Amino acid sequence: MHSVMMRLARVMAFLGGAVLTALILLTCLSILGRTLNSALHAIGTGWAQSLIELGVGPVNGDFELVEAGMAFAIFAFLPLCQITAGHAVVDIFTSQMPDRLRRVLASITEIVFALILVLIAVQLWSGMESKIRSGQTSFILAYPVWWGYAGAMVGAFFAALIAVYMAVMRTFEAATGRAILPEAEGAEH
């Protein structure tokens, strides 16, 4: 079970990373196009015009793509952070507590976390529905805004799923007093 969930989280993280990489390339391409274009403008407008016709120039609305893509990537990153317990915590005061109390606290925390992530996913879904209804489109590329929400929904769903799984496992640990999941590993930041 744990390995399946872990694989899921890793696949999501990889997809998020791939989208992040694509956005980086897109942004660089856009800068390159813009720079070439203004450099040629300095030489003569005719050059720049013919290049634009060839498709060399800034990528139109690149920042809108970055925004939508980034929302997908960040939500896709959440499951891995959830399953590896990578969130920032202060553990100096709890480290002295007895094991049993620590497990109970961890279980309560994970349950609340799962509830919040489910709430976030549900509200995001309803936010997406209202964007579909309103038919709102982005400013420059005029793509429907709900597409971005739909992309984000994928990660939000898996984050909620894995959070529920973690809550169940931590509660099980608290009830049996046995460690099942590997110890938390901190994230770099």
Next chain:
Amino acid sequence: MSDILIGALSFPALLLLIFLRVPIGLAMFLAGLVGLVIVTGDTTIPFARLKSETYTTFSNYSLSIIPMFLLMGHFATLGGMSQALFKAAEGFLGHRKGGVAMAAVGACAGFGAICGSSLATAATMGRVALPELRQYGYAGGFSTATLAAGGTLGILIPPSVVLVIYAILTEQNIAKLFLAAFIPGIIAALGYVIAIRLYVAINPNEAGTRPRVPWGPRMQALFKVWPVLIVFALVVGGIYAGIFTPTEGAAVGAFGTGLIAWFAGGLTWASLGESFRVTAKATAMIFFIVLGAAFYNGFLALTQVPQELAAWISGQGFSPFLVLICILVFYLLLGCVMDSLSMILLTIPIFWPIVQELDFSFVSMVELQTAKLAELVASGKELPQAVLAEAQAMLAAGQELPREITRELGLRGVSNGVLNRVNTEMVAIWFGILVLIVVEVGLITPPVGMNLFVINAMSRDTPMTHTYKAVLYFVGSDLVRVALLLTFPVITLFLLPI
């Protein structure tokens, strides 16, 4: 219960949650959610906010700089740049007393110029420099403390993830903040070198000697650093020159370091996956705190607590420096138990309104008018020569120009409103750099300095107490630097145009 009381009580409640090991982002989110429910009466408003707020926070264009900088740092590691930097610094410094440790600090500073995170800098340089330090007879605790402290340069020297967050919270220009952080970053590196000298002078047995490297290999090692220089110049220079936005700069940096890693043979499918995973975890952690902070601060703003607190403090007539010092001490204390990013996100929305009210008057009206007049003259506009000469003479004598003269010259942007704005910006930048330093001190102060743990874990035979003892020299160096920057704001601000 009044809204203000609820707002004021939320802070201790939040701290309690955090100290019970509730993840910091979750604790802020909960406090904000519960607070909003209490203040607005039911769940309608907070739940309605959730429909779009997660999406808009995660798709924020300015924030997208963060995953890009994180990925850039990992690519830089894969490209072997940490190794190149250390070798170059070692060639020049290694044979001196304590020289290998100094080289480690120098390499950390260099790596900080292409990496925006302290832990990543400490961890990367630790892998490269620890074995060499030990090989040349440097004591365990001294070596780990040096690297933990050197790692904090990663955040101080631009680009810096924490500075990006600060800029967004206080609505300041990221490029100007990066520029302002540059000199304090250099001073930090020099301060650490002095700390090393001092440590070696007091504990002469804890550092060995390394043979001198001949000039040939030295220059070869220096030559290998060129990718770092190019990436840094491209990213920070490009952002500052206004060629691209900070987010675009981060994309260029990630692409550049990725390319270098590729050519160095460090970028394989496996290492790419690993980079994605580390970036994913750090990014998700940061963004969840950002989300929680957005929710909590939305609630706080509704209760008017930050505004009331700011009004109360400015009404007491405290000396601005006293208020500032109190805030910095608070950060130093909180930094002993909490990480820098969480502290900034948690406290800046409360402290910034207070600091904004403090009057430091960095720029006077005469200076503003002088700068604007110089701009006007440089623009090549036709000006009445007699009036211009009179105005210049007045300004040189330290007199403000009366309205008739500014009007006759067509001198714009010299109102009191503009002056206030300029001064607020200066305070924001100066305060930002000071806060950045004091929260970084938290990374190397016992008992829970994160950098100490990361580095100490790499050197298994070094007891934590040895690291604690040696790191005090670096903490001392940090405190001296804070006092220096506090006393002389000009060190931070002189690079900035009015």
